[in-house]
Amino acid sequence: GQQVMQIPQYQHVQEGEDFTTYCNSSTTLSNIQWYKQRPGGHPVFLIQLVKSGEVKKQKRLTFQFGEAKKNSSLHITATQTTDVGTYFCAGHNTGKLIFGQGTTLQVKP
């Protein structure tokens, strides 16, 4: 079945440093979604990418969808302590949303 792999599993950064998480699918995706889960919280939808090569920005967050629609990345510029949490990518396959394993970001003040 389809797999969505996400790396790294954990990332510790100093506040102000940049952070990137990468997502790879074993199959071509129709779209990819990104979610953020704060510690003790629930996943919250951030954004959806649909087009090949698409780039979207939300303040310090930049999301990219690969040309082949099989990979995606989330880059955070100048991290803040409020960015702490687990970031999940998720791709659709036959009605199911397949989540990556998530990247847990820790930010040291």
Add this chain to the structure above:
Amino acid sequence: DTAVSQTPKYLVTQMGNDKSIKCEQNLGHDTMYWYKQDSKKFLKIMFSYNNKELIINETVPNRFSPKSPDKAHLNLHINSLELGDSAVYFCASSGGGVFSNQPQHFGDGTRLSIL
């Protein structure tokens, strides 16, 4: 005015017991889901319902039985609880049908601990 609400938030019980988790959404969505999140934070879909009809049933033991009395509610009953059932269970909903690719809205989760 919580969008997706599930109860209880915490559930601590003995092995072998039967328990239920309730979920309600007030977003007017047609599709609802149950996910299991293990201790490594891996999120795996268990079931999805569209307008009270079961659409997705992953390889979940038949001790788990979902029920959707109407499209705003999706409950999960678990029989004969086992240690491996300890996890956080999330309910979610989305607009459109199961194949619509709409964003999913999650409840706060139910933290189930089996003693």
